[in-house]
Amino acid sequence: MKQYLEDLNKAFENRLRIGIMSALVVNESLDFNALKDLLGATDGNLASHLKALEKVGYVEFQKSFVGRKPNTSYTATSIGKTAFDQHLIALEKLINRNK
Amino acid sequence: MAKEKEYLEDIAAIRSIMERSSQFISLSGMAGVMAGIYALVGSFAAYKIIYSSDHVLYDDIRQYYLSPGVVQLIGIAAFVLLASIVTAFLLSKRKAKRDGRKFPDAIAIRLALNFLIPLVTGGLFVGIMVLKGNFSVIAPATLIFYGLALVQASKYTFKDVKVLGMAEISIGLLAAWLHGYALWFWAVGFGLLHIVYGIFMYLKYEK
Numbered sequence: 001m002k003q004y005l006e007d008l009n010k011a012f013e014n015r016l017r018i019g020i021m022s023a024l025v026v027n028e029s030l031d032f033n034a035l036k037d038l039l040g041a042t043d044g045n046l047a048s049h050l051k052a053l054e055k056v057g058y059v060e061f062q063k064s065f066v067g068r069k070p071n072t073s074y075t076a077t078s079i080g081k082t083a084f085d086q087h088l089i090a091l092e093k094l095i096n097r098n099k
Numbered sequence: 100m101a102k103e104k105e106y107l108e109d110i111a112a113i114r115s116i117m118e119r120s121s122q123f124i125s126l127s128g129m130a131g132v133m134a135g136i137y138a139l140v141g142s143f144a145a146y147k148i149i150y151s152s153d154h155v156l157y158d159d160i161r162q163y164y165l166s167p168g169v170v171q172l173i174g175i176a177a178f179v180l181l182a183s184i185v186t187a188f189l190l191s192k193r194k195a196k197r198d199g200r201k202f203p204d205a206i207a208i209r210l211a212l213n214f215l216i217p218l219v220t221g222g223l224f225v226g227i228m229v230l231k232g233n234f235s236v237i238a239p240a241t242l243i244f245y246g247l248a249l250v251q252a253s254k255y256t257f258k259d260v261k262v263l264g265m266a267e268i269s270i271g272l273l274a275a276w277l278h279g280y281a282l283w284f285w286a287v288g289f290g291l292l293h294i295v296y297g298i299f300m301y302l303k304y305e306k
Contacts, residue, residue, distance in 0.1 A: 018109055022116040030120070034205040038120050088113070091106050 008094070009087040011056050016041055016049045021084045024059065024076035031073040050074060058083055123210045123256045125195040125202060126187070128305055131263075131297025133190075134183035138289035141179040145172055146282055161232050179289075206255060214252035217244055238281035242271030242288045257304070263296045 012018050019039045023030055030038075036046055053059040058080030061072050076084070118124070149156060152168045159166040195202035203211070221244020228236045249264030267288050274284035 015109070015112060018113060019116050022113040023120040026117045026121040030205065034120075037201050037204060038116065088110075091110055095103060095106050095110070 008090050009083055011053065011058065012084065012087045014049060016045065017053055020046075020049060020053060020074075021058065021076060021080065024074060025081050025084055029062070029073045029075040031071050035074065053080070119200075120206065121255070123204075123206045124304075125191045125198065125200060125207070126256050126260075126300075127190040127194050128297045128300030128302075130183075130187040130190045131293045131300060133186045133297075135290045135293030135295075135297060137179045137182045137186075138293065139286055139291070141175045142282055142286035142290060144175050148172060148175075149282070157234050160229065160234070210252055210255040213255060214248050217248040217251055220244065221248070235278060235281075238285050239271045239275035242267050242274055242284065244271075245289075246271060257300070259296075259300060259303070263292065266292055 012021065016039060019041075020035060023035060023038055032046070032050075035041075035050075036043065039046065041049075050059060050061075054061065058077055059074055060077055061074045063070060063072050065071060148168055148171050156166065156168045156172065159169045191207070192202045195204075221240060224244070225237055225240050228234075228240070246264045246267030246269075249260050249267060251264075253259075253261035253264060270284055270288040270292070274281060274288075277284075
């Protein structure tokens, strides 16, 4: 039991971070506003969690301009995708264990 | 265990976000039914015009002569297309609003772009062929390109759309094989199939 718990990734303890990763693994990339609409998060909250994921190298971003508006689009890195997959497997094992 | 409930909630949230972020689910089955009805009414009107005309309308187009009959046919086609698109847009908007979703969102735009690339290509292709005097290509090519557009769009919405696309492609190929029944294949492909598909989708997802 304990070992399974250790498999859970600390970076994904927050529900919003899980949400960000879920959205980014099934989409090539998403911009800030799309993530915001999807997850129903506030600007500040979303930005801080994106920054946290970026710090551990799970998410990267690219800045560009759409017309005159700056636009930031986020992508999950391959490290991030692997880490998220492992987190999902750990979650599944925990649930099956307790059945 | 209290923790266990949390994990289950995590999994449920993950699944829901993955679906919502990669699939457009506000497409309404009713839009399919309406598009089918417009197409059937349009086909019937076109049938009346073509067969009640005192001369062969294709000859008019070949001579770049916009006779009243030709103008009516173009008008009907444009009306069916526009009415279908506007209906789909409005019904999707209504469904999105009811489900508390934004419309059009990023995924709706991606869906529209992917749908439009094969569709516009087909439209231009058919237009060019008609200007060159090749009319037999109209029915098969519109059906085939529309089917390809649906298959392409199905990546971003319900997977059932792919089945409809494959059916349209098959009917298009059949229409290419059997000449002379263009309007009938059209009525089946754009009319009947849409109605059947729309009712199926309505019963499956919206009831």
